[in-house]
Amino acid sequence: MKFFEIFEIKPSFKICQNNLKKKFLELQKKYHPDNYASASDHEKTLALLNSSMINDGFEILKDDLYRAEYLLKCNKIELNNQTNPEFLIKQMEYEDYLEENSHDLNKIEMLHIEIAQILECEIEKLTILFNQKNLVEVSNKMNELIFLSKFKTKLKQRMHQTI
Amino acid sequence: MALLQISEPGKSTEPHQRKLSIGIDLGTTNSLVASVISGVPTILSDGEHRLIPSKVLYDENEVLIGHDIPEHKNIISSIKRYLGKKLKDIDTHALPFKIDKEREDIFIQTHQGLKTPVEISSEILKKLKQIATERFQDDIFGAVITVPAYFDEGQRQATKDAAQLAGINVLRLINEPTAAALAYGLDTKKEGVYAIYDLGGGTFDISILRFSKGVFEVLSTNGNASLGGDDFDQIIKHEIIKQNTLEHLNSEDHEKLNNIAKMIKEKLTKNDHLNEHLNFKNHNLNVSLSSKTFENLAITLIDKTIQCVKNALFDADLNVTDIDGVVMVGGSTRMPVIQKYIQQFFKQSLLNDLNPDEVVAIGAARQAQALSGQSDDDTLLLDVTPLSLGIETMGDLVEKIIPRNSTIPIAKAQEFTTYKDGQTMMKIHVVQGEREKVSENRSLAEFILKDIPPLPAGAAKVRVIFQVDADSMLTVSAEELTTGNKTKVEVKPSYGIDDKSIRKMLEDSFINANIDKEFRSLAEIVVEANQIIELTEKAITEDGHLLDENESHSIHKSLVDLKKEIDLNDPQKIKEAIDMLNNTSTSFAEKRMDRSVRSAFSGKNINNIDY
Numbered sequence: 001m002k003f004f005e006i007f008e009i010k011p012s013f014k015i016c017q018n019n020l021k022k023k024f025l026e027l028q029k030k031y032h033p034d035n036y037a038s039a040s041d042h043e044k045t046l047a048l049l050n051s052s053m054i055n056d057g058f059e060i061l062k063d064d065l066y067r068a069e070y071l072l073k074c075n076k077i078e079l080n081n082q083t084n085p086e087f088l089i090k091q092m093e094y095e096d097y098l099e100e101n102s103h104d105l106n107k108i109e110m111l112h113i114e115i116a117q118i119l120e121c122e123i124e125k126l127t128i129l130f131n132q133k134n135l136v137e138v139s140n141k142m143n144e145l146i147f148l149s150k151f152k153t154k155l156k157q158r159m160h161q162t163i
Numbered sequence: 164m165a166l167l168q169i170s171e172p173g174k175s176t177e178p179h180q181r182k183l184s185i186g187i188d189l190g191t192t193n194s195l196v197a198s199v200i201s202g203v204p205t206i207l208s209d210g211e212h213r214l215i216p217s218k219v220l221y222d223e224n225e226v227l228i229g230h231d232i233p234e235h236k237n238i239i240s241s242i243k244r245y246l247g248k249k250l251k252d253i254d255t256h257a258l259p260f261k262i263d264k265e266r267e268d269i270f271i272q273t274h275q276g277l278k279t280p281v282e283i284s285s286e287i288l289k290k291l292k293q294i295a296t297e298r299f300q301d302d303i304f305g306a307v308i309t310v311p312a313y314f315d316e317g318q319r320q321a322t323k324d325a326a327q328l329a330g331i332n333v334l335r336l337i338n339e340p341t342a343a344a345l346a347y348g349l350d351t352k353k354e355g356v357y358a359i360y361d362l363g364g365g366t367f368d369i370s371i372l373r374f375s376k377g378v379f380e381v382l383s384t385n386g387n388a389s390l391g392g393d394d395f396d397q398i399i400k401h402e403i404i405k406q407n408t409l410e411h412l413n414s415e416d417h418e419k420l421n422n423i424a425k426m427i428k429e430k431l432t433k434n435d436h437l438n439e440h441l442n443f444k445n446h447n448l449n450v451s452l453s454s455k456t457f458e459n460l461a462i463t464l465i466d467k468t469i470q471c472v473k474n475a476l477f478d479a480d481l482n483v484t485d486i487d488g489v490v491m492v493g494g495s496t497r498m499p500v501i502q503k504y505i506q507q508f509f510k511q512s513l514l515n516d517l518n519p520d521e522v523v524a525i526g527a528a529r530q531a532q533a534l535s536g537q538s539d540d541d542t543l544l545l546d547v548t549p550l551s552l553g554i555e556t557m558g559d560l561v562e563k564i565i566p567r568n569s570t571i572p573i574a575k576a577q578e579f580t581t582y583k584d585g586q587t588m589m590k591i592h593v594v595q596g597e598r599e600k601v602s603e604n605r606s607l608a609e610f611i612l613k614d615i616p617p618l619p620a621g622a623a624k625v626r627v628i629f630q631v632d633a634d635s636m637l638t639v640s641a642e643e644l645t646t647g648n649k650t651k652v653e654v655k656p657s658y659g660i661d662d663k664s665i666r667k668m669l670e671d672s673f674i675n676a677n678i679d680k681e682f683r684s685l686a687e688i689v690v691e692a693n694q695i696i697e698l699t700e701k702a703i704t705e706d707g708h709l710l711d712e713n714e715s716h717s718i719h720k721s722l723v724d725l726k727k728e729i730d731l732n733d734p735q736k737i738k739e740a741i742d743m744l745n746n747t748s749t750s751f752a753e754k755r756m757d758r759s760v761r762s763a764f765s766g767k768n769i770n771n772i773d774y
Contacts, residue, residue, distance in 0.1 A: 002165040037534035
């Protein structure tokens, strides 16, 4: 829970992004190594470590999936690495579809929208599961979400390359 | 509270203590030094000039810089292009100076012997420092030096080393486009998202930045560390050579033509058409060039920069329409053709109300003032890593540990495991770049974590920690988690510079290169040796009954000898011990073959047989 503590945010899946960003800048204004450029080596090192930790924490807390994984880790719940076979088939269908249409920008864009919508929907479901404190079910869901998120990035990259 | 306790950062403890700080723009073509004087960032001149040409002449008994150099043929220019590089990284044809081709590192022949790009750059820095000390009649406390955002670790380290050689206390290396944004934002106080298009003499950077509520946040950066105004000169030079069918040119001729090309490029910023008659090697040289023809020749280079801009926007997750302003930096952005295409791309007029040659040094001076605790404004600058950092894993693949455009400073840890039973060493190879294959990225350092307890494959856990500081410099450490065995390396370029004795190490640097090579070959041979030991031991467990007492004894002895040699770290001896083991196990390998296929394999030893 160390990152939530640093940012003075109540540990929870739903967080206020504006608040997080505000706190992040506040902390960096205080601890960034630029403030210690003429300090002793010891203080320089402390500033480096603090500022790194603040950046790392910000990156984890601002991202829905990283934050979910972090909450599971804090609660000592391991990720369930098994993907259910139905989703595995779906996964392969998506990948095949992308390969078959790798030069069709329009189709890639449509798929990107579809995946973004599914992902948004799934994250809503994750919020409910966290509220119900059903962390085991969260851990079962994570693999699918990680795939969707990575696949979405891949589609965006393809769109960027095709343009 | 998980953060470490530090005392409040110093507003200077002694308020009247003067800490003179300077900002230095060490450019490919020109360099500048600036300082904040009575609250106003000011370019310091050497009496006459504000721009100091980045040219160095080693005469028999003195070193001359910039404007101090008379017409001469042995002038070293554009040295920044070679800073932090190895001979294999550069095109050795048509170099404007002579180099020693026998060495791994770049050594340039001068009247004062061989000089490295670090030493030559340090001469320029010394000159800039001298301009400042003469102006203030006082010592300089520290400097901020700017580097292209797209400089890699080696190039950054080389810049720091050059500063140290020049006796300059480096407060921080900052990225050139970031410095420009700082100068621009603080001068105009306009908030928003900016694209900084920085085309210098030899480098191109594009940074996307958000300036809001006193915070400069770099969102992404991209570029090309070897694309700049010089390349536009080259296309004009080739046009001159073509138009006049010039042949048999030596390096002196090339240097002359470079200057002519540069002059024509500059004239083309004000004229639509040029018809020049020049004298070259006692011949008449006619050059006819219209800005339209130049545009057609230059378009490929401009396209390269626009591709970088697109990548930077993509990484920042922004569209062209999200950009509130485009700041043009670097002398090369004066070319009308560049302005035309960049304006078209961003669909808005460009911001070039600050002098594009001076804006970087101005920003550096402001940051130097802030870092020495002499400034009252509490602007925060958050910059990013330009290139991804990772380590080599199985099969020539890179595992990225810190992705590009991560806000710095940043620390990341990743756990790795052994891939073989009883593996006691792990080679850690640190690379920088975006490609998937190790060989296509820049190799930064290699080191070996020893004394991993012999466990089954996959059981040992090694944690590798990457720490990038606010100068964007990397430190890597590795730790074996079951024993707590630690190894730490500062990732420095492999020309191996030691902080305390830079000069000596520079002189001896070819020896270091050899040590590096030995280190690498040791790592490789140890891996090979361990593989052979494992294979042989496995064969003995399975088929040991095939051996007679003598054979068994000699194989065991060879095994013991090889293990001993591994601990002694001499690659040659390890190699000999491997050969010995191979010899003693040949007959064993043959025995393991079925009689009927033995003849087909005769002469091979056990390590050449696939299990």
